[in-house]
Amino acid sequence: MTDKMKRMGIVLIGYRGSGKSTVGRKLADRLWQECVEIDDLIVNRAGKTIKEIFEQDGEPAFRAMESDVLKEVGKREEAVISLGGGALDREENRTALQQAGHKVIYLKCEPSELLRRIQADPQSASARPNLTSLGGGIAEIEAVLARREPIWRSAMTAELDVTHLTPEEAVVYIVRLL
DSSP, rough: OOOHHHHHHEEEEEOOSSSSSOOOOOOOOHHOEEEEEEEHHHHHHHHHHHHHHHHOOOOHHHHHHHHHHHHHHHSSSSEEEETTTTTSSSHHHHHHHHHHHEEEEEEEEEHHHHHHHHHHHHHHHHHSSOTTTTTSSSSHHHHHHHHHHHHHHHHHHHHEOTTTHHHHHHHHHHHOOO
């Protein structure tokens, strides 16, 4: 591992269910770096789930907390950072990551596989809000991806299709991308 690789931060982006958390933990272990979950930091600071923040305080309050946490965490040089899917909707967040010089890896996954993974996660429904009025199904995933993918692609350093990869396989490919 080169000194440059050790000093750079790695940011994982993508839709919920793409494996950002699981792959992030395994990648951090592989690189001997800290794993930072932006959503977990927000939940800890707020003392409530993301779904509760959305319901009680609204999405703008959540997005403001997300930006604050991202600015703090984005300064870390040796960390694998997992972002919530909507974090890059804000220009200020994209700029902060770009200025920090992090490698931004988009974990792409097909909508049907995302739905399968989300439905298999018992915590997803209780802790995460629906993202549209479409109710969280395949139509919602496709609609949100259509809106967010161009943003993710404009901010990414590399893209990895994880649809048919195990988390361990994804880690091997990401290390090769670095």
